[in-house]
Amino acid sequence: MRVVRTTDYNDMSRKAANVISAQTILKPDTVLGLATGSTPIGTYRQLIDWYKKGDIDFSQVSTYNLDEYRGLAPEDPNSYHYFMRTNLFDHVNIDLANTHVPDGLAADPEAYCASYDAMVRDAGYPDLQLLGIGRNGHIGFNEPDDAFSKGTHLVDLTESTIEANSRLFDSVDDVPRQAFSMGVQTIMYAHTILLIASGEEKAEAVRDAILGPVTPHCPASILQLHANCILIADAAALSLC
Ligand code: GLP
DSSP, X not given: OEEEEESSHHHHHHHHHHHHHHHHHHOTTOEEEEOOSSTTHHHHHHHHHXXXXXXXXXXXXXXXXXXXXXXXXXXXXXXXXXXXXHHTGGGSOOOGGGEEOOOTXXXXXXXXXXXXXXXXHHTTSOSEEEEOOOTTSOBTTBOSOSSOOOSSEEEEOOHHHHHHHGGGSSSGGGSOSEEEEOOHHHHHTSSEEEEEEOSGGGHHHHHHHHHSOOXXXXXXXXXXXXXXXXXXXXXXXXXXX
């Protein structure tokens, strides 16, 4: 894993956006794996800014998102569909037909997960997968467990994730208890992985992910085995390394 230390969140965001921008310049029809959460917002803002200046073209780019809350419709302001529209897609020249976020309302979860996996596979897997990290080391919504997950699946969220994500909802009771998430195996098929982390509250997860044993109890630790994984993290997130 290549580790890039940045001074702060803005520096992390710019550097991550630089990597994504370079990828789209070198391969205009890039397949991007995208993430939600607070961490990538600055990266998306930077990409929008460079798009407006004419430096990035998303017209041939396609995207596959990692996860979505179960039970939330795309137009729900707490859904990851809505997040992606408002934080990136609505501000750049991406063709919405080429953007994919798991369907939180899928009636037959098992069949739906298989079809999402087939779609990601048929796209050749992401050239570049952007990832955040949860405070407990989760990636996507792959929570600590006794085994690594494989394909897209329905997840029971842990109390720690529900609590961490409740800041974005009116109350903790409004946070869905389940989510669809790409599996760890699918994430590992990405050609390059770009993990970003900022802030002291991520320091333990980052330490365990990059220096600890490879274990499903810290799902992000599997990234140590990826041939082309880049971690861009600020000094606070790297403070225990
Ligand atoms: C959520 C998302 C993850 C994200 C994580 C960290 O649970 N499903 O994809 O990486 O939280 O979020 P944040 O960047 O807000 O700390």
